[in-house]
Amino acid sequence: MAPTLDKSLTLPFELWFEDFAPDYPTIRVSNEFASATIALHGAQVIDYIPKGHEPVIFTSKEAVFREGKAIRGGVPVCWPWFGAHPEDASQPAHGFARNRFWQLTSTRSSDTGTELTLTLDTESIDALPSKVALTLTISVGAELTLELTTTNLGQNAIEIGGALHTYLTVGDIAQASIQGLESHEYLDTVASMRETQNSEITFAAETDAIYLNATQPVTLHDPVLKRSIQVAKKGSRTTVVWNPWIDKATALSDLLDDEYHEFVCIEAANALDDTHSIGQDESHTLATTITATSYA
Numbered sequence: 001m002a003p004t005l006d007k008s009l010t011l012p013f014e015l016w017f018e019d020f021a022p023d024y025p026t027i028r029v030s031n032e033f034a035s036a037t038i039a040l041h042g043a044q045v046i047d048y049i050p051k052g053h054e055p056v057i058f059t060s061k062e063a064v065f066r067e068g069k070a071i072r073g074g075v076p077v078c079w080p081w082f083g084a085h086p087e088d089a090s091q092p093a094h095g096f097a098r099n100r101f102w103q104l105t106s107t108r109s110s111d112t113g114t115e116l117t118l119t120l121d122t123e124s125i126d127a128l129p130s131k132v133a134l135t136l137t138i139s140v141g142a143e144l145t146l147e148l149t150t151t152n153l154g155q156n157a158i159e160i161g162g163a164l165h166t167y168l169t170v171g172d173i174a175q176a177s178i179q180g181l182e183s184h185e186y187l188d189t190v191a192s193m194r195e196t197q198n199s200e201i202t203f204a205a206e207t208d209a210i211y212l213n214a215t216q217p218v219t220l221h222d223p224v225l226k227r228s229i230q231v232a233k234k235g236s237r238t239t240v241v242w243n244p245w246i247d248k249a250t251a252l253s254d255l256l257d258d259e260y261h262e263f264v265c266i267e268a269a270n271a272l273d274d275t276h277s278i279g280q281d282e283s284h285t286l287a288t289t290i291t292a293t294s295y296a
């Protein structure tokens with residue numbers, strides 16, 4: 001069901017609600033540093049454009065905006081697990097959070113931009129073993145920051161994985177490269193092999209890799225759009241890099257066949273063994289900051 005919108009949270013000329021489709025509201029943000037669009041469905045940032053830049057976040061032209069269907073692109077919030085459920089294949093890929101409406105619960109204008117917090121009502125999720133508060137705080141400024149906080153309000157410990165699954169726009173994937181993961185071990189989930197990254201990452205085929213013990217920022221170089229994008233993170237020891245390439249793109253009904261050229265996902269993740277056990281009244285925050293810099 002579409003969320004109730006608290007109109008008192010709008011900020012004059014800075015933050016307002018706009019329907020993408022009937023019963024499918026989004027939050028629009030515009031300030032002196034950037035503009036952004038956030039779908040209440042999934043609390044998903046679907047557009048972020050810092051002033052003077054091309055769009056930084058990619059969303060497919062074929063993305064479906066309908067309750068219960070994950071949006072192809074933007075920054076999907078994967079929670080409380082990453083990828084397939086560890087034991088139960090009937091559970092949705094990447095968890096519950098991206099397929100539900102969230103509630104906007106606070107907004108704030110600051111010297112560096114606009115901050116908003118969304119909350120997911122987890123009461124109706126039977127599969128959770130404890131009462132949980134889940135919030136996503138988004139800061140839209142010269143940088144884009146997302147902070148996903150899980151707080152255990154119940155008595156049973158909970159195990160949390162997930163990801164902030166950022167789709168980044170590139171001019172041409174075949175010319176893009178990623179630096180900062182050299183010498184890291186990774187699980188190549190296309191080849192089902194454990195490998196070591198010997199050089200920068202470049203793209204010439206389907207890529208789906210989970211980098212282990214990776215806590216540092218990585219940089220995406222884009223010679224076509226003449227910029228770099230840094231992805232920094234907190235609360236995460238795994239970084240996922242994904243591009244579906246042609247065959248998988250063709251198989252995905254919510255992605256145009258040739259759109260794989262236009263994005264790469266760099267995901268601040270809690271994947272594989274990088275999950276967090278959260279006891280009563282404890283919390284965990286997974287955060288990512290995206291910064292675009294034009295080449296001089």
Ligand SMILES: O=P(O)(O)OC[C@H]1O[C@H](O)[C@H](O)[C@@H](O)[C@@H]1O
Pocket residue numbers: 070083093094189208209240241242265
């Ligand atoms: O199609 P989705 O469920 O949105 O998942 C899209 C992709 O997400 C991550 O990057 C995973 O590593 C990939 O294996 C998966 O294909």
